[in-house]
Amino acid sequence: MSDYIIECHNLETAYVASLNRPILNKINCQIKQGEFVVLLGLNGAGKSTLLRSLVGLVPLIRGEVRINGVATNTRTISQTRRDVGMLFQGGGLIPQLSAIENVLCGKLGARTTWQTIFGFPKRDRLLALELLEQLGLRELAYQKTSRLSGGQQQRVAIARALIQSPQILLADEPTTGLDVIAAQQVMDTLAQLHSQQGITIVTVLHDLGIAAKYAQSAIVLDAGRIVYQGACDNLQEIVISH
Ligand SMILES: Nc1ncnc2c1ncn2[C@@H]1O[C@H](COP(=O)(O)OP(=O)(O)OP(=O)(O)O)[C@@H](O)[C@H]1O
Numbered sequence: 001m002s003d004y005i006i007e008c009h010n011l012e013t014a015y016v017a018s019l020n021r022p023i024l025n026k027i028n029c030q031i032k033q034g035e036f037v038v039l040l041g042l043n044g045a046g047k048s049t050l051l052r053s054l055v056g057l058v059p060l061i062r063g064e065v066r067i068n069g070v071a072t073n074t075r076t077i078s079q080t081r082r083d084v085g086m087l088f089q090g091g092g093l094i095p096q097l098s099a100i101e102n103v104l105c106g107k108l109g110a111r112t113t114w115q116t117i118f119g120f121p122k123r124d125r126l127l128a129l130e131l132l133e134q135l136g137l138r139e140l141a142y143q144k145t146s147r148l149s150g151g152q153q154q155r156v157a158i159a160r161a162l163i164q165s166p167q168i169l170l171a172d173e174p175t176t177g178l179d180v181i182a183a184q185q186v187m188d189t190l191a192q193l194h195s196q197q198g199i200t201i202v203t204v205l206h207d208l209g210i211a212a213k214y215a216q217s218a219i220v221l222d223a224g225r226i227v228y229q230g231a232c233d234n235l236q237e238i239v240i241s242h
Contacts, residue, residue, distance in 0.1 A: 002066070002069045003030075003032060003033075004030040004031060004032055004033075004066075005031060005032065005033040005034075005067065005068055005167065005168060005200050006029075006030065006031040006054060006065070006066070006067060006168065006200070006202070007029075007030050007031075007064075007065070007066040007069075008027050008028060008029045008030075008050075008053075008054075008063065008064075008065055009028060009063050009064045009065075009066070010026055010027070010028060010062055010063040010064070011024050011026070011027040011028075011050075011053060011060055011062070011063035011064075011065065012024060012025060012026055012027070012060060012061055012062040012063050013049065013053075013058060013059065013060060013061060013224075014059065014061050019044075019224075021223065021224055022061075022224055023046050023049045023058075023224055024046050024049055024050060024053065024058075024060075024224050025223070025224035025225050026063075026225065027050060027063070027224075027225070027226055028226065029219055029226055029229055031200065031202060032200075033167075033198075033200055034194070034198050034199075034200055035200055035201075035216055035217060036190075036191070036194045036200075036201045036214060036215050036216045036217075037200075037201065037202045037203070037215060037216070037217050037218070037219060038202075038203055038204075038205050038211040038214070038215035038217075038218045038219070038232070039051065039202065039203065039204045039205070039218075039219050039221065040204075040205065040206075040208070040211060040218055040219070040220045040221070040235065040239055041220055041221035041222055041239070041242075042222070042239075045221040045222055045223060045224070046221050046223075046224045047172075047204040047221055048089065048172050048173075048204060050221065051086075051170050051172055051202065051204060052086075052172075053065060054067070054072075054084060054170060054202070055072075055080060055081055055084050055086055055170065056072050056077045056080060056081070067080050067083055067084060067168070068083060068167070082164050082166070083166055083167050083168060084166055084167075084168045084169075084170060085106075085161030085162060085164060085166035085168070085169045085170070086161060086169075086170045086171075086172075087154070087157050087158060087161055087169065087170065087171040087172060087174050088157075088172055089172040089173050089176065090176075090177075091153045091154055091156070091157040092157065093145045093153055093156060093157055093160070094145070095144065095145055095146035096144060096146065097144070097145065098141065098142045098143060098144055098145070099132060099137060099140050099141050099142070099143055099145055099148065099152075099156045099159075100125065100128050100129065100132065100141045100142060102145055102156050102157075102160055103128040103131060103132060103156060103159045103160045103163055104120045104124060104125070104128050104163070105160060106159075106160035106161060106162075106163035106164055107120065107124050107163055107164065124163075127163060128141075128159070128163060129141055131159040131162050131163060132156070132159055134159075135155040135156075135158060135159050135189060136155070137152060137155055137156060137159070140152060149182065150177050150178050150179075150182060151178050151179075151181075151182025151183070151185055151186060154174055154175075154178065154182070154186045155185070155186065155189060158174075158186070158189055158190075158193075162193070166199065167199065167200060168199065168200045168201075168202065169190070169193065169199050169200070169201050169202075170202050170203070171190065171201065171202070171203040171204070172203075172204045173204050173205065173206065174186050174187075174190070174203060174205075175187060175205065175207065175210060176206070183207075183210065187210055187213075187214050190203065190214070191214055203215070208235045208236055208239065211232060211235060212232045212235055215232050216231075216232070217229070217230060217231060217232060218230065218231070218232050218235060218238075220235075220238055220239055220242065222242040227242045228242075
């Protein structure tokens with residue numbers, strides 16, 4: 001059994017003429033169970049694409065992603081998506097639905113149409129409420145998410161990702177657009193999930209200060225290649241020198 005919960009072997013996407021290169025170019029990296037990792041790099045470096053490739057959302061022409069030692073393919077993808085929760089850039093909530101309904105959407109992949117046609121089972125609703133409570137949003141459970149602040153919306157998105165009890169949480173720029181306090185609350189929430197529940201966190205960030213404060217290690221991308229993987233010391237120097 002491998003020591004690593006996430007392994008990327010030689011990932012390569014198709015050549016893109018406008019970039020004059022593949023978006024991901026021979027990506028090799030390993031992430032240990034329980035690590036808190038930040039993905040860094042300039043705009044267009046390939047961070048979001050790498051994150052999405054971990055849950056089979058990016059067509060690869062070469063290479064392999066392994067989650068828990070299991071290669072991701074059409075046969076294993078549903079298990080992978082249960083093991084790996086994803087926070088998309090901007091939250092990706094349905095604004096006209098309430099917070100609890102958005103959280104329940106995280107269960108859609110695990111229930112058949114018949115199991116949800118008359119509403120979600122009571123145990124799912126209780127779990128969704130429990131998660132909203134854990135994230136300090138119990139009072140807002142029945143509020144439309146369009147009426148919540150950016151930070152509250154991001155925490156609803158975290159609850160939605162957590163309803164499947166993932167072992168890994170991927171987050172794409174979870175603090176973008178948030179003020180300093182809300183950004184800190186969201187990062188503190190991720191840190192708590194990491195320290196108290198042992199969830200492996202991989203997050204794209206742009207703020208090097210936030211990255212150094214929360215992450216244990218960094219992966220730095222430049223033009224589709226990994227140029228650094230290691231401790232979060234001297235991040236400024238590492239990112240600027242590439
Ligand atoms: N489907 C696609 N077809 C063509 N080019 C794409 C596609 N998806 C992404 N790209 C390009 O690939 C590059 C990497 O995109 P990606 O979103 O992964 O970068 P990023 O490092 O997350 O950038 P940012 O920090 O701006 O979010 C960008 O130049 C983008 O325009």
